[in-house]
Amino acid sequence: MQFTAAEAETLKTILRWRRDVRHFRTDPVPEAVLDRLRQTMAAAPSVGNARPWRVLRVQDKTLRAAVRAEFERCNSEAALAYDGETRTEYARLKLSGLDAAPEQLAVFTETEPAAGRGLGRRTMPETLHQSTAMAIHTLWLAARAENLGLGMVSILDPGRMEGLLAVPPGWEFSAYICLGWPAFCDDTPLLHRTGWQENRPTDWTIR
Structure with a gap:
């Protein structure tokens, strides 16, 4: 399939x-919008087509x-890692x-994973986590195209989250x-808006 210049521009806008x-x-x-997002997320690339991401839709008020x-x-x-004005x-x-946020997802x-039978990840098992990251990014773009917003909360302890949500062994x-x-x-x-850091894109390095 060949994409038009207008479609490429739409992607840049998203x-x-x-x-x-x-x-x-x-x-x-x-629910119809959430189902579209779920299906789009499933189309994300993954090592060996393993699709290792597991998503819990957290609705219980006590868990939240x-x-x-x-x-x-x-x-x-x-x-506490910051001092003075930076901490402020x-x-x-x-x-x-x-x-x-009305929807909260633990990923x-x-x-x-049995899917993929280990293809492509034996020397680089971290590609499973990279695959999950790509799935999240795919969900992020799909949500924006639906005029939704997505925010990722990273200030959490992974081990505590695994225990809190009682996930099976092997789910990280x-x-x-x-x-x-x-x-x-x-x-x-x-x-950038708050002045925490400057807006400077990362350059590509030539070897």
């Missing part, structure tokens, strides 16, 4: 407007509260959408995702 969203409306996401408490614990510890700046950052990587925590309608749209990353 990539530019793909932001790590932390401010959500509480409106529910229709426990995740929020774990985030607060880890975030408080993270703040860090405290002002909104680093999760756990308070409002794990199965480390010994990869990400906790907040999903919903963004409270506002902005094509500038939060960390």
